[in-house]
Amino acid sequence: MRITDANRINSPAKKSAKKAGKAGDGAFSVRQEESSPKQTEATSQSQDVGGIDALLAxxxxxxxxxxRKKAxxxxxxxxxxxxxxxxxLLVGQISExxxxxxxxxxxxxxxxLDPTLDSLIDDIELRVRVELAKFNKF
Known part of the structure; x- marks a missing residue:
């Protein structure tokens, strides 16, 4: 995203800085919400391993x-x-x-997969083998 008006960004920050200076004693302060960081819970890795094995299977x-689509x-x-x-063959030159x-x-x-599809592909393969045998390739 492109920002075209730089004054829009800078003007609210200046106003808030002035307000903060007037309200306080002139010193900068940061409000702290919590003194200690939150502790993360330990995760159970033994349950995750079963899930990964199932996905791989x-x-x-x-x-x-x-x-079927591949066939x-x-x-x-x-x-x-x-x-x-x-x-x-019609042109007279067969590419090796x-x-x-x-x-x-x-x-x-x-x-x-499918007996009907397999028999059809068998017929096509037979025809290809015959053509390849004509050129001593099979």
Whole structure:
């Protein structure tokens, strides 16, 4: 925040300083509310450790919706790679890096979630393997 009027800030402080000087005996004094600082309570760390263990255990469990989205994205990536290979074939020059990328996608491990989704991804992977075998990559 930008302050444009410096007089607004300084003017109340001057007035309060004058009032304080008139009310007192001319000496500056600080009002003390408490003579000793508050003591903090000790926390129980043994209860916190159980909470952290539970959080770590929950993080280790994979969310089924996340795993499904991940499998669908993998299927789309495989299909996109097949489309790019088709385009390369039409042009007449196949990129070696694209074939290596497809080989990496096929060899990635995947989890079994939904039998229908798994069979669909199996079909896509089979097609990718056939295309890679044509170029002696699989």
């Amino acid at each position: 929950l993080q280790a469990v994979e969310d089924p919706t996340f795993a 669908i994205k993998r299927g789309h990536d495989l299909l996109d790679g097949l489309e790019q290979i088709k385009t390369d 890096s694209r074939l290596n990328n497809m080989l990496n996608l096929v060899t990635k491990a995947r989890g079994n």
